[in-house]
Amino acid sequence: MNHWIIAPVVLPALLAPVIGFVMRHDIVLARTASIFGAVAMLAIAVGLFVMSGGDPQVYYLGNWPAPFGIVLVLDRLSAVMVLLTSVLALIVLLHAVATGWDSRGRHFHALFQFQLMGIVGAFLTGDIFNLFVFFEILLIASYGLMIHSGGKDRMRAGLQYVVINLAGSTLFLFALGVLYATTGTLNIADLALRLQEIPPEEAALVRVAAMLLLIVFGLKAALFPVQFWLPATYANAPAPVAALFAIMTKVGAYAILRIHTVVFGPGIDATDGLVQTWLLPAAIVTIAIGAIGVLGARRLMPLIAFSVVGSMGTLMAAISAFTPEATTAALYYLVHSTFAAAVLFLVADLVVTRRGRDSLAVQPATVQNGLFAALFFAAAIAMAGMPPLSGFLGKLLVLDALRDPGTMVWAWAAILLGSLLTIVGLARAGSQLFWKSVSVTNDDADEETPEADEDPTKRPAGATEVAPTVVALAVLAALTVLAGPVSNYLDGATEQLFDRDGYVTSVLGTEGEE
Amino acid sequence: MEIVVASSVAALTAAGVYLILRLRTFATILGLALLSYAVNVFLFSSGRLAIDLPPILSKYGDAGYTDPLPQALVLTAIVISFGMTAVLVMVALGAFVESDDDKIDMDSPDETEEGNAP
């Protein structure tokens, strides 16, 4: 058995308590350990990525055979998600350290590591109840990160975030109850096996479970009509945290991909057509909500948050087809939109720190206006899905894959019009922030703050502060240039995902010790 | 017996839902607590009901036992929801202290385009 599979979970799980409980008075030590952890995580993720080439590899926790114990499954999809998480995490972590966000409240690094543990664990698990547990880990860690450093608005938005997710967790458990009651198992492979045996005329309860799970995952993925929480949460979260949250919505998307493809997916009579019917319309409305929100935003952080909503809509539209081709497109778009959202939040952080607030109202140009404008322009291009960055390719892939004649027009119209509104909205924002500001002179601002070097708004961003953003952009560029090989790999991941029998055989095969 | 359990779950859920739709955080907390009761019982009942068959192995081999797995799941769920509730209570308290107001809804969006500080 390949023990490396559990490493990305155990590493942060052991590191976080040490950081949180032993190093809690020493930020330098905590930073060092945390960065070490993130780097090690990246190394492990790369290793797993390399190892994930063949059949799905199964890790039997406690050495119990599946489906009786809990298993981890390393396949191409989970490998790619873990790699994505660890790259993003390192970038965000370096940004948080460089900008000092991590020291504006307590326990940032411990929560960050726990957050990683939860996300990675969710990607690797092959057990649906364990998925719930890791959802809870990543959620509770995200609650802590969300309200990191406190403040009125953040606390209230954080409260809402907690409440809606608690409601979601409750629903998750309801769904699991129904699922266990009808199938008697929790292992995803075993579920897939048992679902095949349920005839449609006896499938009412299973269908309810599938639907409830869709809503649960949709809530995480900010899918209409359960997307309402996202804008306020992301807009009020500390910017690096919001950047990290770019992966959180993807956890929901991943869960839909995994569960609603392997367990309730194509070829399962019991739940045939159930999810597809609802997912695409919901995705389309989500795109609209995102685009409208971007266009109507008064402030930068909500604007970005709404753009995340829109990108999730596009992603969900691609997923809703449940075809291998569309899934590859979805995965490519997933990777892209994660970095696009993250880089926008990181740029926003640099800008908002200099401007002193996240309003789009015109105020005098800050230091390094040109640099920030360039970074914002690049990030906005990525998010809006304009060339030359990967968003355009992602969008093309998604559009190209959504060819079902019945729904094509709606999906295309939504995605393309959504792009247009997003472009207009981002252009407005950029113009307000970086162009109009040039025509305003600051006459009174100087008088108010004589000691300019003390003022964070006057301090130019150093190389370490800008570097993570640039790296994230470089990732997007690499994703563009290497679109072929990347899609090739993702094709492999999709193929595995749709190979239900292969998955079931790998997990329930004879490898476990009896 | 089944109808008793099912109706209890229904009542707890309904009450919980009604309370989380109220406008104050405290009611929401109560509602989520009730929902948590409801879902625990619901999950527990997915192992079906059994009287006097606790899954404690006895020395006599022929004894019947109820399904232990949902019980373990509920235990995990109880503990997790305890942690969650604790955090929720703290965040609610924090939000109240910060804003002098325990409304669950946010203030209506600012018309002034004033931004938030980072």
Next chain:
Amino acid sequence: MSVTIDDHLLIIIALLPFIGALVPGIMIRAGRNACATFTAVPTALALIMLLVKAPAVMSGQVITAEIEWLPQLGLSASFFLDGLGLLFAGMILGVGLLITLYARFYLSGDDPMGQFYTFLLLFQGAMLGIVLSDNILLLLIFWELTSLSSFLLIGYWKHLPEGRQGARMALAVTGAGGLAMIGGMLILGNIVGSYNLTDILKAGDLIRASDWYMPALILILLGAFTKSAQFPFHFWLPHAMAAPTPVSAYLHSATMVKAGVFLMARMWPALAGTDAWFYIVATTGLVTMVIGALIALFKDDLKALLAYSTVSHLGLLTMLLGFGTPLAAMAAVFHIINHLTFKAALFMTAGIVDHETHTRDIKRLGGLRKLMPITFVIGTLAALSMAGIPLLNGFLSKELMLEEAAHTKWAGSYYAVPVMATIGALLSVAYSFRFIGHVFLGPVRDDYPSKPHDPPFGLWAAPALLVVLVVLIGLMPFLAEPLVKTAAYAVTGGDMPYFHLKIWHGFTPALYMSGFATLAGFILLLMHAPLDRIWAAMPRPEAKAIFDRLIAALVAVSRRISEATHDGAMSRYLAIFVVATTALGYLAWRDAGMPAPTRELLPIPPLVFVGWILLLAATVSVVFLHRQRFLALVVIGVIGLTISVGFVYLSAPDLALTQISVETVTIMLLLLALHYMPKSSPIESGTGRRLRDGVIALAAGGGVGALAYSFMLRNTSTISQYHLDNSYEGGGGTNVVNVILVDFRGYDTYGEIIVLGIAGLIIYAVIEALLNGPAARKLRNADFSADRSRDRHPLMMVIATRVMMPVAFMVGAYIFLRGHNQPGGGFVAGLVISIALLMQYMASGFAWTQMRQRIHYHSFIGWGVLVAGLTGAAAWLYASPFLTSLYGYVKLPLIEKFGIGTAFFFDLGVFLAVLGAVMLMLHSLSRIARFAGETVNVEPMDYDPSDHGQAEEKEN
């Protein structure tokens, strides 16, 4: 057909501008000349390479090059160079060079020139990409890149509001068109089965026969029309004139706006030849030509005049392509060249005039002929060409256009097109003459904003060169013929009749139309002053205002929608969530059936009925009492108690233990928090809303109840028989639930204690943030002293606790140790110990208790999580997976043998984490109290009537 040759030089040509774009931005410190030079170098290089390839292309070859990019999508970096591509690439690079030169002198020292040249090269690369792409997806990429780079170029002067608005407008309109075009192109690809342009161009018949032809056509034309500023999308172009003049000359006359025309020409073999094509394209072009010309006549801004004239000429080109005949296509190709030469020259002239006089207002100009003779010559020749005066190149293509128009029937009418075309030509003559007459002719004025004179050579060299071309082609059209023919050949896909470019075609209808247009145009100009007054008085839609209002309305509506729906109304979000869940759950259930019930129902003994009443009554009371918060908490106690007893009855003793202890601790936390919060909630929702919520709640509750009931009626085989069978043998415990928790599913439990640990961390962090933030003052000023009891630490409670706590510790130890075999375990034990400590805290207060212990609950959590994790990881030592348990039996003298295993350590981790988390929560909450100024006790009880308490005090 043509021969194709693979040549990777093509890729270098396409990429050179992008590579070059990196340089000027960095080079700017080296000076303006260096900057311009480094811009010119890649352009010149590319142009040279292009010229190297030109002979092959002219001889009918098509040069291709391909790099695989995203084969899954059918996107490859494939380029091809045919006649059309050669023509456009040459134009782009050639004019690019001239513009580079011109801009070097045009831009002032304050302008960031490096940035400008970077943007210019980016644009050039994008444009070059469009004309060289052999893959429509690749073409789309470059297409969007032109929108982006032109956005940057138009907005180059950020301080000008016109620039910013113009840039955004251009981006919005061309961006919208571009997105439409994406749709169209994807449909094309869908029809043909390939995104390869060569394939698509060969599949014209297939495309035109497809059901998806119309949507594809319309979407692609939307892209072309917006880019080429066709009516009604023309309005962005004049506003893009806020850009520096080199930009206007390059993008808005020579290249970018021609991209739409190029695209129509490019797609001609695939799309043209249908009625739809004719009516849409030709009509749009015709209307645009006339309207553009009309507006141009009345524009006083030199650049606006030229902009609208460009709109008009783009209309002309569009119309020609719309005719769908090979000759019209050839005329279009020829006019593309001609328009490029005279219009770029005119823009540069306008730029020079602006540069010298500091105004572009025609009403403030006139008489420059004497002051700026060189400029006058250049401008006049170019304008005459634009008017279509013989011996200049504009005349030639205009004649061809009129000729084609004369033969075109529109909706049954033989006159519509010729008449309209003649009117367009007439107006064109009028504004061209106006450009000459009102700027250069007339008396010299003494009120120019700046004293004008001819500019330095660098500034007039570029337009002069262009005018040379104007004259050359005008006099010797055969010079241009090979290029025109090659390009036209590429447009039509080889379907070309025999034809020669020449000045004199005889007395054709075109000549009469042309002559009439020239004469009437001149007359019209003479009447300009009165007409201008009428024009000014006439109400007409102002496109920019409409666009601005549209965008503003869109923004306002968007804002209203998104702020009304995302207004932070959590209760509505939750209501929607619940309603959606209930409804979708119902719909999922409705469409399938259920097997027949297979279980016999258990009987309901009376006592269960009592418990049921207790539970329901308490639940209902919580709903009705929830505004009296404390009472609601008391009643919740009943629910917790009933459920725990229910668990006991239903064979779940572990659950009962856990439920009752968790519930107690939870209520403690709630009481602690409630202390700082309002003790009651006001009535805030009306009856209607409460009714609505009640209905939602009942629906959700009913649904959940129905679900539970229906699965409880039916049996399923479950995996848990395995757990029952293997619990003792494999897990070493008889309490199967506990063995599942610490062994079979120990990984879940590991996650669960991590959740608790995180909860502890968060609570600590929140308190820190509260106590160190602005809220701290509020807390410090809070007054909690109102009518409180005066006994804080009653003697009796303290004494009882002294006995109770050790006993409770024993209970905790007992529950911990036996958990593996009997109900209990680390979690409950942790809670029991917590409750025991809680008792102590309630009795003697936090401060006194805390003084007597040296324990940091932080480290408890840390150790708990670590112990559990390390126990799990220890399995690696004997090469087993994480969390594999080991156990064995130990036999000590005097003591019966007992089992010990790794599960013990794992459970110990659970115990420590639980204890630490609960105590850290309590500790944190109590910090608020002490912060809020509550007195700190140093004695265990309020008053000790004996001497002992004081005695101890002395010892300390």
Next chain:
Amino acid sequence: MASVSEILIAFFIVCGGLFGLVGSFGLIKLRESMQRLHGPTKATTLGIGCVLIASMLYALLVKDTVSFHELLITLFLFLTAPITANFVAKTYIIRNIKEDDLPGSQSEYGWSVYDDPPPTKGE
């Protein structure tokens, strides 16, 4: 035919039930809160006591084992019941009874809910 031990056990069980019932009955019958406090804390305690004795007897006489962990619960309840009563009484008093309506404490200090304790030497 019931044996003596069964009768004994049944007697304690019935007694326990009766005392328990009366204790709870006091809650609804008695008119004043202070009166109601007497019922549960006494009758119920004995009720539970009887039940626990029955349980021990049952183990001893029917199952032939010695069971004495019931004593622990008894110990628990005997320790806690007065404290509980004490707290509930104070809870009632502070909200419903004025200091003047109670008899004096016959000391320079009043009753503990109304009056601060004497200063300790430590302070």
Next chain:
Amino acid sequence: MISRLIPHPLLSITLTLVWLGLVNKVTPGNLLLGAIFGLVVPMITAPYWPDQPTLRRPLVVVRYILVALSDIVVANVQVALMIAFKPNANFKSRWITVPLELTSPEAITVLAGTITMTPGTLSAMLSADASSILVHCLHTEDPEGEVANIKQRYERPLKEIFE
């Protein structure tokens, strides 16, 4: 040293017995384990019970327990009958003050507890200086008699035991 290791010998014995009660089985192993816990737990909790009283006169202790138990039984029957059958109007409830001679907190607690558990009386609270107990009588015709009874029957033996 010994007082450090075994801070509360009586408590240790009690806890050992509690352990045996918990496991409900007397075996050498359990006795040993109980003894270990009986020693360890008081060490942990010793700081919270700084001055344990020494109990004198074990015979008096036994007698006190027997008296209290019999009183509890009798009183419970009386009170149960009263609650069950006596009309509410006939209850003569009143407050009485019992001045205390005891000063040991433990003794006071035991007294108050005994009062609560026995006939118709309920100790509601102490005075702020713990010099008297406020007692609620469910039904009494003779308040002074009640006070005297409490002092004589319970307080005196407690004084012997604790002080």
Next chain:
Amino acid sequence: MITAALLFAFACFGVGLLMCLWRMLVGTDSADRILALDTMVINVIALLVLYGILKGTAIYFEAAMLVAMVGFVSTVAYCRFVLRGDIIE
């Protein structure tokens, strides 16, 4: 006979629980409700012990003991809340 006695006792404590519920719902004072809850706890302990006798098992003993313990602690906490507001000070 024992079974009959047990049934009688179940009935007694069951009715007792309903009486407690009545008091809890009617009030009138917080003290009454706390008392009602405390009495419920005691009835529940009795029921658990009786159930153990009925089923002849000691498995429900811990539950009874734990209920006794947490019942006490929560009663004190409720009272302290009314008395002092802060249950731990």
